[in-house]
Amino acid sequence: MDSLIDTDRLTPWLAQHVPDMQPPYDLAKISGGQSNPTFALHAANGSFVLRRKPAGVLLKSAHAVDREFRVQSALSGSDIPVPKMFALCQDPDVLGADFYVMEMLDGRVFDDPTLPSIARVDRLPILREMNRVLAAIHSVDIHAVGLGDYGPDGNYYRRQIDRWTKQYRATQTEDIPEMNALMAWLDENLPDDDGQRSLVHGDFRLDNLMFDKHSAECIAVLDWELSTLGHPYADLAAVIMQWAMPATADGRGLRGIDRADQGLMEDQEFIDLYCARRGLAGIDRFGFYLAFCYFRMAGILQGVKKRALDGNASDPTRGIRLGAFVPEFARLGLDAAKTV
Numbered sequence: 003m004d005s006l007i008d009t010d011r012l013t014p015w016l017a018q019h020v021p022d023m024q025p026p027y028d029l030a031k032i033s034g035g036q037s038n039p040t041f042a043l044h045a046a047n048g049s050f051v052l053r054r055k056p057a058g059v060l061l062k063s064a065h066a067v068d069r070e071f072r073v074q075s076a077l078s079g080s081d082i083p084v085p086k087m088f089a090l091c092q093d094p095d096v097l098g099a100d101f102y103v104m105e106m107l108d109g110r111v112f113d114d115p116t117l118p119s120i121a122r123v124d125r126l127p128i129l130r131e132m133n134r135v136l137a138a139i140h141s142v143d144i145h146a147v148g149l150g151d152y153g154p155d156g157n158y159y160r161r162q163i164d165r166w167t168k169q170y171r172a173t174q175t176e177d178i179p180e181m182n183a184l185m186a187w188l189d190e191n192l193p194d195d196d197g198q199r200s201l202v203h204g205d206f207r208l209d210n211l212m213f214d215k216h217s218a219e220c221i222a223v224l225d226w227e228l229s230t231l232g233h234p235y236a237d238l239a240a241v242i243m244q245w246a247m248p249a250t251a252d253g254r255g256l257r258g259i260d261r262a263d264q265g266l267m268e269d270q271e272f273i274d275l276y277c278a279r280r281g282l283a284g285i286d287r288f289g290f291y292l293a294f295c296y297f298r299m300a301g302i303l304q305g306v307k308k309r310a311l312d313g314n315a316s317d318p319t320r321g322i323r324l325g326a327f328v329p330e331f332a333r334l335g336l337d338a339a340k341t342v
Contacts, residue, residue: 007041007052008097015096019089020103023050033317038067038227042106050088054101056314068092069152070226071102073201076147081138083222109212109221115256115266116249122265127218129267130275132208135220136241137279140200140234149201153231157195158202159294162232163188166301173308175325180332184297187339193290198235204228206237207244209254236298238276239291242269243299246334252323289341296335300328 007029016023024046032040032051043050055067067090074084086105091097117125144150154161167185203210205228212222247255261268267275277284285291306315307325315321 007054011096015091015093016103019091020050022088023047023103038070043103049106051085051104051106052101053104054097055099056309066227067100067102069229071104073149073152073226073229074104076149077142080142080147082135082142083220085222085224107212107222108215110215111209111212113209113251113254114249115208115245115254116259116264117266124218125265126267128208128213129272131213131218131220132211132241133267133272133275134279135211135223136203136206136237137276139203139206139223139237140280142201144199144201144231149231152201152229155199157192158199158232158236159188159192162236162294162298163192166298170301170304173305175304175308175311178329178332180329180336181297181300184293184300184332184335184339187336188290188294188297191290191339191342193287198233199231200234202230202232202234202237204230204237206240207254234280235285235288235291236295238273238285239288239295240299241272243292243295243334245269252320252327287342289338292338293335293342296331296338300331300335303328303331 009027009029013025013027016027017025023043026046028044029052030042030044032042038053039056041052041054043052053067053070071087071090075087077084078086085107088103088105090100090102092100112119112128117128120128142149144152163185167189170181170185203223203226205225206223210223210225211220212224213219214221244254245256247253248257249255249259256266259266273285273288276282303324306321307328309315310318310321310325
């Protein structure tokens with residue numbers, strides 16, 4: 003059994019808080035994630051998912067499984083598909099850290115944005131559905147679903163740049179001049195606040211969506227750890243940023259791919275479709291939002307690398323590999339800044 007799960011303590015908690023689940027229980031680690039360890043929790047009457055904070059010393063506000071639980075609970079029944087939430091535990095005497103139990107869904111997750119496992123004709127509908135879900139997230143009535151206080155007021159980018167600069171400095175393992183330059187540029191080039199304030203996912207990309215096994219319907223948006231209230235263009239730019247990555251297992255991008263030949267969407271086509279769904283004429287200074295996303299991802303990956311070096315990463319070997327992308331993300335962020 004995984005050292006992060008003490009079944010002797012977990013079993014009575016499950017009996018009290020998740021009565022729908024019937025013992026005996028069996029747990030298996032779900033591989034792939036770099037943030038919050040996730041487990042398949044098999045019971046006598048079905049399977050569930052347990053997601054908990056990692057072990058070790060953690061950065062303040064990081065690994066917020068309580069926020070994941072809250073936002074997905076609030077979105078139940080909305081246009082945004084989420085798994086059913088069963089229970090949240092914030093008692094450290096159970097597993098030593100916060101965790102929650104949610105529904106296990108049976109669907110498809112696409113790690114490779116070239117979508118090689120499905121027919122060419124079926125690829126565009128997947129990306130159109132991805133676009134629809136993103137616009138739906140940004141169209142949620144945050145007050146109606148009880149999320150009006152889910153994030154602070156004020157300039158989202160000012161807040162995020164300050165936060166991730168602090169996080170990056172706290173996990174820095176070497177000096178990266180490009181990262182220093184990118185942080186300075188962002189600090190000096192904040193756009194004026196245009197008044198948009200919506201729910202933002204914070205890590206919106208194809209492999210954080212689950213699709214129906216037989217259609218293009220999205221059945222779940224996953225990994226809400228970085229969600230908050232903020233500016234919607236950050237999520238949109240995150241998609242375009244991801245597609246600019248190398249077309250490799252770690253890069254999970256579309257760099258060098260002939261998208262028209264493969265039945266995939268071009269960047270501007272995705273942006274235009276999003277704008278049409280939200281009634282926007284277009285997006286000015288998109289390069290700033292793209293540069294911001296490169297900076298934030300570099301900060302995230304630096305944290306992954308530091309946890310791997312400290313022995314706290316969910317997958318230490320992969321964490322080290324992903325950490326090697328930090329300088330490249332910083333360089334790409336500077337390139338995006340030049341387009342503003």
